[in-house]
Amino acid sequence: MTMDDAAENLPSSVLDILQWDENGLIPVIAQEAGTGRVLMLAWMNHAALQRSAREGVAVYWSRSRQRLWKKGEESGHVQRIRAMRVDCDGDALLLLVEQQGGIACHTGRESCFFRELAGEGWQCIDPILKDPKDIYGPKP
Amino acid sequence: MTMDDAAENLPSSVLDILQWDENGLIPVIAQEAGTGRVLMLAWMNHAALQRSAREGVAVYWSRSRQRLWKKGEESGHVQRIRAMRVDCDGDALLLLVEQQGGIACHTGRESCFFRELAGEGWQCIDPILKDPKDIYGPKP
Numbered sequence: 001m002t003m004d005d006a007a008e009n010l011p012s013s014v015l016d017i018l019q020w021d022e023n024g025l026i027p028v029i030a031q032e033a034g035t036g037r038v039l040m041l042a043w044m045n046h047a048a049l050q051r052s053a054r055e056g057v058a059v060y061w062s063r064s065r066q067r068l069w070k071k072g073e074e075s076g077h078v079q080r081i082r083a084m085r086v087d088c089d090g091d092a093l094l095l096l097v098e099q100q101g102g103i104a105c106h107t108g109r110e111s112c113f114f115r116e117l118a119g120e121g122w123q124c125i126d127p128i129l130k131d132p133k134d135i136y137g138p139k140p
Numbered sequence: 141m142t143m144d145d146a147a148e149n150l151p152s153s154v155l156d157i158l159q160w161d162e163n164g165l166i167p168v169i170a171q172e173a174g175t176g177r178v179l180m181l182a183w184m185n186h187a188a189l190q191r192s193a194r195e196g197v198a199v200y201w202s203r204s205r206q207r208l209w210k211k212g213e214e215s216g217h218v219q220r221i222r223a224m225r226v227d228c229d230g231d232a233l234l235l236l237v238e239q240q241g242g243i244a245c246h247t248g249r250e251s252c253f254f255r256e257l258a259g260e261g262w263q264c265i266d267p268i269l270k271d272p273k274d275i276y277g278p279k280p
Contacts, residue, residue, distance in 0.1 A: 013261040027167050029178055036176030038169055041232035053257075086262060087252040088245050092181035094253045105228050112227040113234045117193075121153040122226060 010053050019091035020046070025061060026093055030071075030104065033082040033096040039104035040112040042071070044093065056081050058095055075135045077101045101130075108132050150193050159231035160186070165201060166233055170211075170244065173222040173236040179244035180252040182211070184233065196221050198235055215275045217241045241270075248272050 020026055025043040032039055042060040044052065048068055051059040055070075058079035062069035072078035079097035086093055105112040107128065114126035160166055165183040172179055182200040184192065188208055191199040195210075198219035202209035212218035219237035226233055245252040247268060254266035 011260055027181060029169055029181060031178055038171055038234055041167060041169060041227060084257040085253040086255050087181060088247055094178055107228055113225040115226050117224040120151055
């Protein structure tokens with residue numbers, strides 16, 4: 001489905017199975033629908049989930065900034081939601097998304113999971129596709 | 141890499157970037173290496189991560205049972221770790237695994253994410269590949 005099918009306000013039939021953690025959050029995996037690449041793990045609260053469903057793009061709860069965060073609000077790297085899935089326990093969500101710009105990570109890489117364990121350390125396995133300075137502008 | 145490359149005890153060069161939550165846990169996404177299907181989201185504490193690295197199979201921390209849980213210890217549905225990745229913030233892990241038996245979910249399905257949002261509710265999108273009674277035996 002596309003999120004266009006989703007009711008503007010998610011009904012209890014959708015919400016009742018969800019298990020929110022002690023902070024009122026649920027972990028959300030974002031996976032690129034086209035390639036299957038896992039892009040990132042983020043968090044939603046109830047408001048973020050409702051906005052995501054209503055707008056059809058990923059809106060997360062930023063734990064560092066303690067506010068709703070529309071993915072791509074600064075970078076333009078919006079995640080269009082193609083499908084939303086829930087796990088057997090109702091305590092994790094999976095979004096199949098179209099990653100605008102092909103870049104999910106603030107480092108300018110496709111995926112936030114760009115380091116792989118190799119023996120004694122983490123090895124970077126992905127190229128920087130766009131300099132963060134060109135994504136967000138120079139730091140003040 | 142395969143986890144055979146990993147040191148028996150993960151060195152500080154591997155551990156230092158990891159951000160454990162207030163419960164000493166880190167969320168772990170398990171993805172089938174062959175198909176790219178996201179299988180489940182689970183949690184590791186430090187001991188679970190060390191055992192996973194040492195044994196080359198996924199060992200999680202069961203929050204419900206409050207103990208280390210070798211995935212497949214009852215069902216035989218072990219997850220052989222083909223790669224371990226960490227995200228940009230160091231607060232999530234991604235395992236690329238070979239899911240033994242092709243079943244990750246305790247419901248007998250390939251993936252724990254077998255329900256997809258469709259309008260007013262969740263729709264089951266995956267078949268039961270094996271009756272849980274035949275996986276775990278009848279409930280006493």
